[in-house]
Amino acid sequence: MESPVKKGFLRLEIQKTTWEVPEQYTALKAVGSGAYGTVCSAIDQQTKEKVAIKKLYRPFQSLIHAKRAYRELRLLRHIQHDNVICLLNVFTPDFSLEKFQTFYMVMPFVAEDLGHIMKTRRLTDRIIVYLFYQLLRGLKDLKPGNLAVNENCELKILDFGLARHAESEMTGYVVTRWYRSPEIIFNWMHYSQSVDLWSAGCILAEMITGQVLFPGNDSIDQLMKILHVTGTPPSSLLQKMQSKDARSYVQGLPIQKKKNFKEVFPSLDVHAVDLLDSMLLLDPDTRMTAKEGLSHPYLSEFHDPESEPDSPPYDDSFESMELDVGEWSSLIHMEIMTFDPSNPSATAM
Known part of the structure; x- marks a missing residue:
């Protein structure tokens, strides 16, 4: 019996991987995959723009992966720069922090x-x-x-x-x-x-x-x-x-x-x-x-x-934090829950 899908989300099978994304993203196509995850292109129905959605592969399988996932999310949130890819959205199909296993990051698609x-x-x-x-x-x-x-x-x-x-x-x-x-x-x-x-x-x-x-x-x-x-x-x-x-x-x-x-x-x-x-x-x-x-x-x-903007200093004090996987996971979950697409750099920290 398949688990329920979060309200407003769709479940798709893409190259043997299950993707669960909000309904605003349509026409998903796999465009690449690496050691860390898979990327699909999609159309954001709210803006009609083409976006890239990245699904990290098992971000909480180890301490290194969890911290790396947090680092990537924090960096992408921090950046507000014309010459750098920024974060348009971040979401999880998981219902609660207890069940939190996966998350997706949405960025502009560049050809x-x-x-x-x-x-x-x-x-x-x-x-x-x-x-x-x-x-x-x-x-x-x-x-x-x-x-x-x-x-x-x-x-x-x-x-x-x-x-x-x-x-x-x-x-x-x-x-x-x-x-x-x-x-x-x-x-x-x-x-x-x-x-x-x-x-x-x-x-x-x-x-x-x-x-x-x-x-x-x-x-x-x-x-x-x-x-x-x-x-x-x-x-x-x-x-x-x-x-x-x-x-x-x-x-x-x-x-x-x-x-x-x-x-x-x-x-x-x-x-x-x-x-x-x-x-x-x-x-x-x-x-x-x-x-x-x-x-x-x-x-x-x-x-x-x-x-030529000098960007505001990036707070990387988390680099020296000694946390366990669960703690990194809840930090990421908090970042996702507080993400505001109109102000991506306002971080929960």
Whole structure:
């Protein structure tokens, strides 16, 4: 005997998974799935807009999953930014906190990701500058995982550096290594937001040249391709490496001098070369920040300090909380019960 469906909800079977969603969402179609859950596109009958609904796969199966689910929900609620995917709605078909097992998050649907666009057509210089400007604007306080672009060339950052996942979790998809900064690949030191500026530099170079900048076959090959351009780490950087093994490994490499970026990118204009030069620095402490990037001459056409929001500080004090699965679950339940679509960032905390 099947359990009852909550009033105003529909039950559907999608790719062997049961979905229970409010009746306002119609025409559900599976568009992708990963280690964490499944995403469907749908039409929101209230706004007639296309949305993406994400169902997390067993969010409370372990402490790690529960905290990760809470983190994702909190981050999405916090973000109010043109260049970042925001939360339109969050709901659960479960009747009570005692029965609370599943929840769904609704976000705007964005058609294509940047990788796909780069593969299918050459971007004009002006579009590249515009996309990159939006990327930095969204990066001022975020970690990019995925970048999406709509018909008007508006870029959105989709899913944040929550995704510092292990390679295996990335469903065998290793290409992300190509955009990772060396300190992340090799765990050289505590990383900061500057890892995103490295990724952004790789993405910019690829948009302009149409070629992946550092297409390593494996981590070591990746490092070789990077050092071939950046030169081997100076002693100032070696001293910062926390791992002795990393330090002695890097010290044992043949010394290479930093390449002149004008020669690495002969076809690029001066400003683009200079910008890449400031982002693709081995030492994360010397890498340019998103804020500095925005005022770089390469982006002067779009730069407008007035319209580049510093978002309100995100309260991540929960990161240090030692709670059990049930407590994370009730925090999420409270967030869902207090969610107001007209004011998504007003959190229950």
